[in-house]
Amino acid sequence: MDVVDMQSRIAALEARLAEEIQARLALTEELDLLRAVIDEMPVGLIVEDASGRRRMYNAHMRAIAGEPGARRIFVSDGVSPAPLERDPTLRALGGEVVDNLESMLGAPDGEGPGTWISQSSRPLRGADGVVRGAVTVTRDVTEHKDILRELDEAIVASDDEKRALIDRLEAGIDALSTPIIEVWEDVLALPVIGAVDDRRGAEITSRLLDAVVSRGSRFVIIDWTGVDTMDTNSARHLLDLVRAVELVGAECILTGIRPAVAVSLLHLDVRFEHLRLLRSVKYGLRHCFARLGRGAGMPKRGAG
Secondary structure (H helix, E strand, O other): OOOOHHHEEEEHHHHHHHHHHHHHHHHHHHHHHHHHHHOOOOOOEEEEEOOOOOOOOOOHHHHHHOOOOOEEEEEEEOOOEOOOOHHHHHHOOOOOOOOEEEEEEEEOOOOOEEEEEEEEEEEOOOOOEEEEEEEEEEEOOOOHHHHHHHHHHHHHHHHHHHHHHHHHHHHHHHHHHOOOEEEEEOOOEEEEEEEOOHHHHHHHHHHHHHHHHHHHOOOOEEEEEEEOOOHHHHHHHHHHHHHHHHHHHOEEEEEEOOOOHHHHHHOOOOOOOEEEEEEEHHHHHHHHHHHHHOHHHHHOOOOO
C-alpha cells in the first residue's frame, strides 16, 4: 500500500468519524430536547422498562410526588394503604391498560392534607407485540376533588335551604287556607278550606289554641263552608279540634257544614250531641252576642 492509498483511507476514516460524531451530537441534542419537553409537560410522567427499571421520571412528577417512593400511597378512600399489585405501572408492564385510577399521596411529613392524583398507564410494545416497558401519566386532581367536595356541600346546603323554603311556603299556605280572624271582641273565627290531613290538622290545632290563649277568647266559630268532602281522618281532626278548644276554656261553634259533608258524617257515625252546630257564621255570631249579652252589637237581620 503506497502513501497515497494510505492517506486516502485515513481521510475516509476521518470523514466517517466526523459523521459519527456529528450523528452522536445530533442524537444527544434530540435526547436533551426530548427530556426538556417531557420535563415541561403539565403532567407527571413515569417510564419503566420490562425489567421494572425506571427510565424516566419527569420534573412535574417530582413536583407532584417528590422522589420515587418518598410518599405513601392510599386507595381512593384516602385511608387504606394501596397494595403493590394496584400500582398502575406494574399493571401496564403486565399488559393491562389503566385509566383514571384515583389515589391519595400522604403528606410528605406524614401530617396535614395529602395530594389526590389520577393515573393512567399503557404498556409499550415492540414490533413483535411483546411488552418492552410501560408509561404512566399522573395528574394532580386535589383542586378538582376540593371543588367537587365544595359542590357537594353546596348541593346539600341548597337542599336544606329548599326544604326550609318548602316548609315556610307550606306554613304560609296553611295560614292562608285557615286564617284565624278576630271577628269581635272575645270571638275568633276559623274558616277551613279543603281536606285536613294529619300535618295540617296538627298545624291548625296548634295555631288556634295559641290564638285562643294569647287573646283570651271565649268563643271560636269553626266554619266548614269551604269543605266539600269528609273522611274518617278529617272527622277525627274536627272532633279533636273542638275538644282542644273546649279544654283551654273557650266554647266552640261549628258552622257551614254542607249537606254532602253532613251525609258523610252520618255514615261515619260521628256523634253530634255535645257539638253546637249552626247554619252559618252569621248565626254563629248571633249565638256569641247573645251569650256575651251584647244585643246592641248584633248584626241586623238579613245582614251577612
